[in-house]
Amino acid sequence: MAAPCAVDMKLLMFRRFCRFLPERGSTLGTPFLWKSCPGPGRQPVRRAYQQLWASNTVRGRVSVDQGSSRKLEISTGKLARFADGCALVQLGETSVMVTAVSKTKPTASQFMPLVVDYRQKAAAAGRIPTTYLRREMGYTDNEILTSRIIDRSIRPLFPSGYFYDTQIVCNLIAVDGINDPDVLAINGASAALALSDVPWNGPIGAVRVGLVDGEVVINPTRKEMALSTLNMVLAGGPHSQVVMMDAAAENVLQQDFCHAIKMGIKHTQQIILAIQQLAKEHGNPKRTPQKIFVPPAEIVEYARQFASEKVRGVFSDFTYDKVSRDDAINKIRLETEELLRDKFSEAEPFEIMEAFNVVSKDVFRNIVMNEYVRCDGRDLRSLRNINCEVDMYKPLHGSALFQRGQTQVLCTVAFDSIESSIKTDLITTLISGVKEKNFMLHYEFPPYATNEIGKIVGQNRRELGHGALAEKALKPVVPKEFPFTIRVTAEVLESNGSSSMASVCAGSMALMDAGVPISAPVAGVAVGLITKKNPEKPAEIEDYRLLTDILGIEDYNGDMDFKMAGTSKGITALQVNETIVPLFIK
Template sequence: MKHINQFAKMCRINYFINSGYLLRTLNLKKCIFTNYEVAKNHYCSTSNILPEIEIEFEERSKLKLSTGKYARFSDGCAVGQLGDTSVLVTAVSKTKPSQMSFFPLSVDYRQKAAAAGRIPTNFLRRELGPTEHEILTSRLIDRSLRPLFPSSYSYETQIMCNLLSVDSIHDPDIISINAASAALSLSDIPWNGPVGAVRVGLCNGEVVINPTRKELEQSSLNLVVTAAAQSLVVMLEASANIVLQQDFLKAIKSGVKECQKIVQSISKLQKQYGKPKRGYEVKVTPNQELVDAVKLLSEVRLNDIFSDSAHDKMSRDNCVRDLRNEILEKLKQGMDETFNQEAISEAFNIVSKEIFRNRIFETNKRCDGRSVDQLRNISCEVDLYNSLHGSAMFQRGQTQVFCTVALDSQESVMKLDTVSALTSGIKEKNFFLHYEFPPYATNEIGRTVPFQRREIGHGALAEKGLRAIIPADFPFTIRLTSEVLESNGSSSMASVCGGSLALMDAGVNVSAPAAGVAIGLVARFDGLDTKHLSDYRILTDILGIEDYLGDMDFKLAGTKKGITALQADVKIPGLPLKVVMESIQAASDAKSKIIDIMNSVIDKARSPKKSNWPVIEKLEIPPNKRGLLIGPGGMNLRKIMLQTGAQISTMSEDGVFSIFAPNQSAMNEAKEVIQSIITADREPSLDFGAIYKAKIVELREIGVMVTLYPTMVPALLHNSQLDQRKVNHPSALGLEVGQEIQVKYFGRDPVSGVMRLSRKVLQSTASVVHNYQESEAT
């Protein structure tokens, strides 16, 4: 065995030994030589021909997927290319199972500046932490892959997506999903794929598959569809400009159809070049005898808990937890040495999930007493605090959000980093939503970090839901914040509702009120076949427990007329199109009812505006007065902005200035200051190097303030320029207010515009006194 290990190290295949790749044959020695030759032939071939497939779309660039050239130590690797945009995706899974109660899958999408021919502009000139665009793309890929992993697989798995090149025409996210699908299919990691993904646009009513960047700018829809074989929908994410429901459904159907081409092509590649799927140790599962014992002890109590509509989130969770602990104690006394707490807890989870779901199928009632299509009680308020531009509180059941709107100048737009701008096509945003989910919202204690991936994802979804109703010509930058105060399901869609109310309270002329709702699903299958539903129930406005024990979290936002955003998070290996269509219909009906409730509080932009409404005006300055307004080095403009709080910027070469003020009083003050400056006598022309009489108007610790002419703004003559000798205070020289002194003028500082004066240069240098030495006299 020692010689075998030494040979393995010499051949640099110790990685395969450690990963368990070589332990699949009974004869270890034979396994080492056999698999080394396989790895050598598969990865180290001198042939230039690599496994590659091409998927064609009508009048579109071809999607290319290849493997065998890069990252050959990973369990699976693929390179996806569309146009000149390429992404390298690797898949690696550990050989020992994780002790976590959930599947530990991590997806990291990173975009390098070099892929766009750029250098990062930060101090270190290298990529730092993930950007918001990278986080959102990582979550998109994760939701496309996670549903197809076996439920019994608990090995830590990592998918890494590295942007190799970008052409600013094709987005890398679609390429990453397809390359990840190929990498997992080719690997030995257990996965029930492949899947295919396409982007769907809607230009002039026509469906466009994988639109280019320019086409997407003209499209009213940006939809990403991920689908598996047999036209099962795995993931949906969309932003839309109030697209009609029938057009949205047409786009989904077209996307699913095109995905089948990709699925079939990857399947062919897998059959020819894929590795055999590895065996794995199934995580601890209770035997049927233990499940029956737990069910016998808990079934009646669980039915009572899940049928008592008087329970709220906290009381229901407490009752379930107490029952779990009670059963653990009972079984601990009866089982003695065979007691396994983990197995009993898992058995209790199985029983509670089964009873919870069965009750919905049998009674069409949910744990809070609602029918499957019934909304929770909704209440909302606006104008909660006078000092805020806009504010609203939206309460749906036990989900509560507090939304605020802040309006600022166009100088406050959110600017994306260079690479994100190239990959997403968005350079800056004048409307953005920040979603906050503090731990107290679920009665927990946690770290108060600036933001988490979940917060970024939910905020981005709510922002998509509201972006379509923001006026295109709105003159201010809008920051909408949504803080979740209580959470029991669908806080992101509550943020859409609260955000719409806050925008109208702030006086933003939205095109129509918007609302959002989450749709759930409980499904039954034909035996062990998880791809064919035998029965299902669609749940409107789901609770947190229905999300946790259900099979889908389908979020949809929009106006009464159409859809603005959608995100489908599926927990089973795909949804039939029929279920997707019914979910969209249920969500559309629900959002119309929610908007009716919201309209009873406020249904359009507030009028008249609040007293703290910001003001923006244009002011034309005559050519001969522009220099006076700007001042040397922009000194006068900075003075006005500091004094009044207004922001002044040049709009054009014609001398039109844009003035933004936080309120009307600040605007009036700024205009008064501007008028006083441009109507004042023009500053006399001073000659560089000339000597002038200066009048001292103020003594300071650091020098004296002087004026050269009556209307002049006092300038500082620093201590260092008062005298040849070191001066700590002007009074040491006997200087007094009102005294006239001579100074030399050296122009103005090119950056600050401050006048540069000196008194020191007018004084003759003192003669050097030498000590008399007797030795020199002799």
């Protein structure tokens, strides 16, 4: 007799198992709890599912009215429940799922290791990718730029010294071609972090602000955006705080811009209240980190006594340039760190290094706050010396060199047929309606621009972001019906602050040198901020100083980097990055 096959054996075992099951219709046959019938050899059988996983219903949901019978809905509790926090945000038929996960053990990195991944999948639009393998291969430019916007919106609100690997993943579930998912992803990241146990001083709310026929439109549809002269993504914190701004405009006046910001902040407060309600009802208690990487006050005070006057002497000597100033500060740093290591032998290397950083930063800021003078001798509103050259290389269609202080950018212009225009990806085409673009600006930042060594392998996220900002600034002045594809290449040759805005200036000159009939010249400048907090209420700003045309060290030691570009008629691009508690709008 032949041995039974595997199928027969499985069938036989299944029949024997079925003899012990309750009869059909018995109350013992529920899927969540089986009780054994009395009898010898029978053991109780029970499925120990937790209540959270036993139900597929949504645990919590809040909605915010967006006008025109539209509602922004934020829900949690149904998807991705192993993540520290998860939120599903929906507007119209566009849905984005965002998860937040942070490790409980600190990383070896001496900075906040935050990673934001925003992914646009063709399946969300009911499409199949056009790649050879018919799947998403790498990040598109739009995915990287959206990831940067989310990062800039949430990073300032993590506790100082929180060096734990943290990842935000934004998964585009569905897109309707009417509502843009990037703003939903920012709100989803805010909700996911607020619901999680990850330490974070949120939530925030985000909206897109448009300007159609002089009227402000909040979260405009694709049709409304086609008529809008403003495309601004705005993230706000509680109590009407400004966290992040990123805008492209068509010569919008300053007063109209300010009105749009105030209206946008007003609507972010409704989203913040909804997220706070959701977190209160369904959120987790915040964890206490194993360690916050902040130098002890004793070490900082010892470093201050030894190094503060020496550092002040360097920052008050206006003969230093970028390289010589950095060398002088590094010499004092090495002396201070050696002294601290001898005095505090048990201190960690980070505490020694950061103690000097705290002292150096405080001295730098106090000189600006109290003496109204900067480390290069300028007052708070003065620009650095500017030199310009055009038509530098005859074989090129256009070229220009822009020098502002120790920031130098070379821009070139190349023309090609309209068939050389960039074809956008499926999702970007569906969202914006733009299938191709015939104007592009590529920004390059080689390591020699800051006297460093490194590999030059394609564009990194920073280069892509700076290039996109400069492209936004120049695009409104380029004729829409220009019969050629235009590529502007901006290469940073020297960098000491605001190289993206120098690229705008050089790009504008290169376009004119190439004979492009732009409607007006464009210029850009970066503005910095140094604040003094209220000792009794650290969350409040007691005093501040605005710095025009900032240096690299002013960007590093300051609280804000405000980049703005425009023509004599109005603003064409704007970007705000903050490193402190969000600013209150006035």
